[in-house]
Amino acid sequence: METFTGSEPVAPIEWNDSFLLGYGAMDSVHREFVHLVRALQCSPDEDLARCLEAVAVHAESHFQSEDRWMVESDFPARGCHIDEHAAVLASVEQVRPLLAEGNIDPCRRLADELARWFPSHAAHLDSALSHWMCKQNYGGKPVVFHRGMKLSAELARDD
Ligand SMILES: [Fe+2]
Ligand SMILES: [Fe+2]
Helix, strand or coil: CCCCCCCCCCCCCCCCHHHCCCCHHHHHHHHHHHHHHHHHHHCCHHHHHHHHHHHHHHHHHHHHHHHHHHHHCCCCCCHHHHHHHHHHHHHHHHHHHHHHCCCCHHHHHHHHHHHHHHHHHHHHHHHHHHHHHHHHHHCCCCCEEECCCEEEECCCCCC
16 A cells, blocks of 8 residues: 555545445445545544544454455465555554644555555456455355346356
8 A cells, every 4th residue: 555655635435336346344344444434535634533443443353354255265476465464454553642732644644545446456456355255255256246137246156
């Protein structure tokens, strides 16, 4: 995760059904993540600490769950996914003391960076884990109906 380097503002992230990956436990956590990152991006200065704390608490449990699913199910190539979670948590931990000292810019940049990071992390790493977990639990790839009932992933035979 490239942190604190972005200079261009990022539009507040907004949940949309293209983020749905089909593994329900993950999708509900992702909805909460998007909600909390958006709140951090849109927060007035005086609420930043509270919003950052909420993101930190959420991220720890979000990433711990996914890491545990990967380890317990022996998900292949889990190393880079686990490393990416650790890098994001490290970035959050780096910003907390700065914000406590009254330095809000790193927190603002972190919020934008999280909004920029999530869609690609979800599309590339979480989606593979979602497929894997559905296959482990239900014997098939997830079926995801996006708004408008567009079928984005077909139920696949066990292959
Ligand atoms: Fe995730
Ligand atoms: Fe992840």
